[in-house]
Amino acid sequence: MTTSSLVERLRVGLWKDNPGLVQLLGLCPLLAVTTTFVNGLGLGIATLFVLACSNVLVSATRRWIRHEIRIPIYVLIIASLVTCIELITKAWFPSLDRSLGIFIPLIVTNCAIIARAEIFASRNSIAASLADGIGMGAGFTVLLVAVGFFRELIGNGSMFSDLSMLFGGEPSPGLVLVDNGWLLAILPPGAFFSLALAVAAKNAIDRKKKMTKRA
Amino acid sequence: MSAVLKSGVTLAVIAAVCAALVAITYSLTSERIAVNEKAWLEKSLEPALAGLTFEGSVSGSMLVVRTPHDLPGPDDVIIYRVYADDLPVAALFAVTARDGYAGAIRVLIGIEYDGTVTGIRILEHRETPGLGDKIVASRSDWVFQFDGRSLGDPRLEQWSIRRDGGEFDQLTGASVTPRAVIKVTKETLIYFAAHRDEIFSAPATEDRE
Numbered sequence: 001m002t003t004s005s006l007v008e009r010l011r012v013g014l015w016k017d018n019p020g021l022v023q024l025l026g027l028c029p030l031l032a033v034t035t036t037f038v039n040g041l042g043l044g045i046a047t048l049f050v051l052a053c054s055n056v057l058v059s060a061t062r063r064w065i066r067h068e069i070r071i072p073i074y075v076l077i078i079a080s081l082v083t084c085i086e087l088i089t090k091a092w093f094p095s096l097d098r099s100l101g102i103f104i105p106l107i108v109t110n111c112a113i114i115a116r117a118e119i120f121a122s123r124n125s126i127a128a129s130l131a132d133g134i135g136m137g138a139g140f141t142v143l144l145v146a147v148g149f150f151r152e153l154i155g156n157g158s159m160f161s162d163l164s165m166l167f168g169g170e171p172s173p174g175l176v177l178v179d180n181g182w183l184l185a186i187l188p189p190g191a192f193f194s195l196a197l198a199v200a201a202k203n204a205i206d207r208k209k210k211m212t213k214r215a
Numbered sequence: 216m217s218a219v220l221k222s223g224v225t226l227a228v229i230a231a232v233c234a235a236l237v238a239i240t241y242s243l244t245s246e247r248i249a250v251n252e253k254a255w256l257e258k259s260l261e262p263a264l265a266g267l268t269f270e271g272s273v274s275g276s277m278l279v280v281r282t283p284h285d286l287p288g289p290d291d292v293i294i295y296r297v298y299a300d301d302l303p304v305a306a307l308f309a310v311t312a313r314d315g316y317a318g319a320i321r322v323l324i325g326i327e328y329d330g331t332v333t334g335i336r337i338l339e340h341r342e343t344p345g346l347g348d349k350i351v352a353s354r355s356d357w358v359f360q361f362d363g364r365s366l367g368d369p370r371l372e373q374w375s376i377r378r379d380g381g382e383f384d385q386l387t388g389a390s391v392t393p394r395a396v397i398k399v400t401k402e403t404l405i406y407f408a409a410h411r412d413e414i415f416s417a418p419a420t421e422d423r424e
Contacts, residue, residue: 035344061229069222073229080233084240091244094251155345173353183345 013135
C-alpha cells in the first residue's frame with residue numbers, strides 16, 4: 001500500500017464518494033442531530049471511530065470468514081463497537097451523551113458502516129481499510145459539522161454553542177450574533193434544505209471542474 | 216470439518232471476542248458512569264432549590280410515590296426531600312406533564328415547607344425548538360416567574376396563562392406548552408398542601424435498580 005493510494009482513499013471518502021453527499025447513506029442521524037456544530041462534531045467523531053475500527057476488524061478477519069455468514073459477523077462487530085463507544089461517551093462526555101441521546105446507539109444502524117465493510121474492507125488489506133474508514137468517517141464528519149454549523153447559525157443566530165460538551169470547561173452559549181434566528185433552519189425541514197444545498201454545492205463544484213478540464 | 220460446523224465455530228469465536236470487548240469496556244467505564252449520573256442528578260436538582268442545600272445524599276432523601284396517586288402524570292413520582300436539623304425544609308417533585316405539544320414534559324418542581332415555589336426546571340421535553348423550548352431556563356426567563364408563588368398567590372383560578380385569563384406570561388407562538396407546565400405545577404402544589412406531613416415523615420425509598 002503506497003502513500004499515494006492511502007491519500008487517494010482519504011480523498012475518495014472526503015469528496016469523491018462522500019457517504020453523505022454522494023452515497024446518501026446515514027441520512028437519519030445526519031438530519032436529526034445537526035442542530036448545532038458541537039452535536040455534528042460529536043456524532044461525526046463517534047461514527048468515524050466506529051467506521052475505522054469496524055473496517056480494520058472486518059479486514060483482519062476476512063480470510064477466515066465464509067461468505068454466507070459475513071453479514072451476521074459484520075453486525076456483531078459493529079454492534080459491539082457501538083456499545084463500547086456508547087459506554088465511553090457516557091463515562092467521559094456525559095453532557096454530549098445527553099445531547100445526542102439515542103443517536104449514539106443508533107450508529108449501529110448507519111448503513112454507511114456496513115456498506116464499507118461489505119464493499120471495501122472485506123476485499124482489501126488492513127491498511128487500506130483503515131484509510132478507507134478514516135476517509136469515509138472524516139467525509140461524514142465534515143458534512144455533519146458543516147450542516148450543523150449552518151443550521152445553528154441561521155436557525156439560532158449563534159456559533160459554536162456548548163463546545164464544553166466535547167472539550168470540557170464551563171458551558172457557554174458560544175458566539176451569539178442575534179438573539180433569535182430563522183427558526184425553520186433548526187426544525188426538521190431545515191435539515192433537508194441544508195443537506196440539499198450541500199449536495200447541490202458539491203455537484204456544482206464537480207461540474208465546474210469538469211468544464212474547466214474539458215476546455 | 217463440515218461447512219456448517221466451521222461457520223458455527225467462526226460465529227461463536229467472533230461472538231465471544233465481541234462480548235469480551237464489551238465486557239472489558241463496561242468494567243472500565245461503569246464506575247465513572249455511575250458517578251456521572253449521580254453528579255448529573257444533583258446538578259439538575261440544585262437550581263430548583265434556590266440556594267437550599269441537601270443534607271446527606273440525594274438518594275437518601277428520595278421518596279417514590281407509586282401509582283395510583285393524585286399527582287400529575289401516569290408514572291410513579293419521585294420526591295426528593297430537604298431537611299435541616301431534621302426539620303423539613305423543602306421537597307422536590309419530578310412530575311410528568313402529559314399534555315405538552317410534543318409528548319411528555321418532565322418537570323422538576325421545588326416547593327418550600329410553607330408551600331411557596333422555590334423553583335421550577337424542565338428535566339426533559341421534546342417541544343418545538345425556538346418556540347416551546349423557551350420553558351427551559353437556559354433559553355428564556357419564562358420559568359422564573361413561578362419563583363416565590365404559591366397556591367394563594369395568585370388565586371387558584373388565576374393559575375393559567377394571560378390568554379386564558381390567568382396571571383402568568385405565555386410564550387409567543389406556543390400556548391400548549393406553558394399551559395401544560397402551569398397545570399402540573401398547580402396540581403403538584405395542591406397535592407403538596409394535602410399531603411405535606413406525610414411526604415416529610417415517610418421513610419426514604421431504597422435506591423431503585
